[in-house]
Amino acid sequence: MTSNKQTNQDYQQFAKQRETKRPVFKNCIRAFLIGGLICAFGQLISTFYIHFFHFTEQNVGNPTVATLIFITMLLTGFGAYDKLAQFAGAGSAVPVTGFGNAVIAAAIEHRTEGFVLGVGGNMFKLAGSVILFGVFSAFVIALIKTLLIQWGVI
Amino acid sequence: MKRIWKKASLPALLVFFLSVAGCTDNEDGRSASSEPDYDLTQVSNKAEVSQEIANQAKRSVLKNEEVIGARGVNTSEQILVAIEVRQMDRFNLKKLEKRITSDLENKFKEKKVTVSTDKKIYLELDELESQLQTEDLSKKKLDQETNRIKKLISDQA
Structure with missing residues (x-):
């Protein structure tokens, strides 16, 4: 080994x-x-x-x-x-x-x-992953932005 | 590949130069300022609705050093101003737009003020100003045109 x-x-x-x-x-x-x-x-x-x-x-x-x-x-x-x-x-x-x-x-x-x-x-063999991760990261970013607005940071 | 570029380069160059060559100054008698730093037009007062307020608004907007060009009209109820912003200050576009709107609102309390930084609004207002200067634009037509341009600002399509 x-x-x-x-x-x-x-x-x-x-x-x-x-x-x-x-x-x-x-x-x-x-x-x-x-x-x-x-x-x-x-x-x-x-x-x-x-x-x-x-x-x-x-x-x-x-x-x-x-x-x-x-x-x-x-x-x-x-x-x-x-x-x-x-x-x-x-x-x-x-x-x-x-x-x-x-x-x-x-x-x-x-x-x-x-x-x-x-x-x-x-x-969509390659483009499918672009769409998937694009949509997912957009979701995460929107979540962060919503929270920040709720807390009144921005 | 090389052959393709050679073939394409001549028409491409032609298109480029033609698109650049389209730039001319307005020659319709709107008195432009002699300052080279910014782009101001003054519509003379022969129009049916006096454009003195719009002219005042444009002058006061151009006092901000971020603003390098202004076009605007006023009807009996509202003022519509489009501004061109210095390149590096475009990072704060939204903030600048808000500040200038509130400035103008304080200055002209009796009218509804709309400020836009959009190039399309700028071009449309430029055309409307030139119409005001050269043709006899009726009050109704001016209202119509102003509302049409204002609608473009919130056009999402």
């Missing part, structure tokens, strides 16, 4: 030595830049909607998100978004476009298995 543990540790060390170093800092910069560019593009869309359609700053978010996800859908379908994701990493995953990509890519991938068991069943 002890020798097994020993080899395990040895192996870990050995693997660590051979592993190519991840360029964390470079990845961060890339994610920052591309993520910022996506958000700037979103801002451009919402400004466009405010100027030319009847949306206020309050409710311009909904059509903007819809437009961004629509554009992501096209980019995912044409295979451009995964190239972008390879370059930008988290920068393309954190904005709402990353969520759209996760849903749409799964839908495309499982298309061959039919609509019910393939597309319907697998579409």
